[in-house]
Amino acid sequence: MKKVDIFKKLRSSGLRPTKQRVEIAKFLFDRDTTFHFTIESLENHLTKKTTCKFALATIYNTVHAFKKAGHLSEVDVRGKKTYFDTNITNHHHFYDNETSELIDIDASEIVIQKIPKAPNGKKIKNVEVFINLKN
Amino acid sequence: MKKVDIFKKLRSSGLRPTKQRVEIAKFLFDRDTTFHFTIESLENHLTKKTTCKFALATIYNTVHAFKKAGHLSEVDVRGKKTYFDTNITNHHHFYDNETSELIDIDASEIVIQKIPKAPNGKKIKNVEVFINLKN
DNA sequence: TTTTTACTTTAGAATTATTATAAACTAGAA
DNA sequence: TTCTAGTTTATAATAATTCTAAAGTAAAAA
Incomplete structure (x- = not known):
């Protein structure tokens, strides 16, 4: 998956490419293997590995927009947290x-x-x- | 399933047969087919169909004790609420x-x-x- | 390029499901 | 009947998530 796709993901999700959204999209989609995460694990990564600031709400909103656009799927796991999956097949x-x-x-x-x-x-x-x- | 079993369920779950617990056990186990419920749906039934009072905590505690004793199972369903199942096979x-x-x-x-x-x-x-x- | 407008981010409040707490109550043993 | 350990209850606390409204920013319009 190439970096250029990230903007396509954003556009097709109806999202403007802001700093935060680009970082989220890059982390989620610019990789070879599928990735499973929770909002919490995603936030941990973003705050550690990037320089920009992320409000929790921004992460929730962006992830939900990707899910709505079909770029992410949700997995049913027992427990309180919601798991997402970059594998949408x-x-x-x-x-x-x-x-x-x-x-x-x-x-x-x-x-x-x-x-x-x-x-x-x-x-x-x-x-x-x-x-x-x-x- | 007979009514007498209810007390066995309670005993084997380490629960004294109080008014509330007997009502809950009766509703969950005194039936022929398996039953799926959430704490909310169980509470709705109990407050409507019985005369005694139920604190939410009592329902949570009792259901968890049954689950721990193996009389109920939990089902993974997308969403916030936890689903329980009287079918433990x-x-x-x-x-x-x-x-x-x-x-x-x-x-x-x-x-x-x-x-x-x-x-x-x-x-x-x-x-x-x-x-x-x-x- | 500047202005304008619509969309975004953010911190914090609100909500929802669940769990913990501690005081009043009750079943069952003594 | 009395006592004790277990219960119920209302309410507070927690955790994940969603909402809100003010301040900020991308991109269209001028």
Whole structure:
């Protein structure tokens, strides 16, 4: 992923490229592997590794705008904090309870042989597999 | 499930059978099908359908004691509220985003053919399948 | 380039779900 | 019946998140 894409991400999310937003986008999208984070972990990084100031609200707003635009997905993890994922493809997760770490599993790595059909007038939107790990 | 079990549930959770706890246990366990709830939905029912008073803390404490004793399980659902399930067997869920409703799927209804092996020194604790529904 | 306007950031307040606290109450043992 | 340990309760505290309104800034208009 190239740096130039960052501005595309911002534009397509309806966001002006301010200092803060560029730093957030750079950190989230200018990387090769997918990345899992919480607002808290993102804030820690930003305040440590960049020179500019970040209000929490700015981080929340920017992350939500990216999510709304489809550049980030949200992962359901037991607990209070919301986890986000830069991988927006259909995929699954390992979750390590000891370290609270998420690991992506490519959709092709899991094959489901049998699945119940959706109830009444409903359809299946997507299937998420969550594999809890232990030591 | 019979009413007599309720006292067993309470005892095995280390709880004295107070008015409030008996009502909660009766509502949760004296039923044929599994039940999904949040603390809020449980409180709504209890205040409407019973004569005794419930402090929120009592509901939280009782539900957590049941969970700790293994009489309730927790379900990961996107959102702020914690969902509980009276089905403590290994099973899966449909989730209807429109109605915020959970529906149990028996473990035997889903067969997984291919699954990645756990990373490094980790083992698979359990596999949860979450099927999102749409209209 | 300057002005203007609409969008942004920010600190702090508000909200929501949950947990902790400490005083008044109660079940069950003695 | 009395006593003691466990309970309920209202309220405060905490944690994550969202809201707000004033001060700041990017980009369009002049």
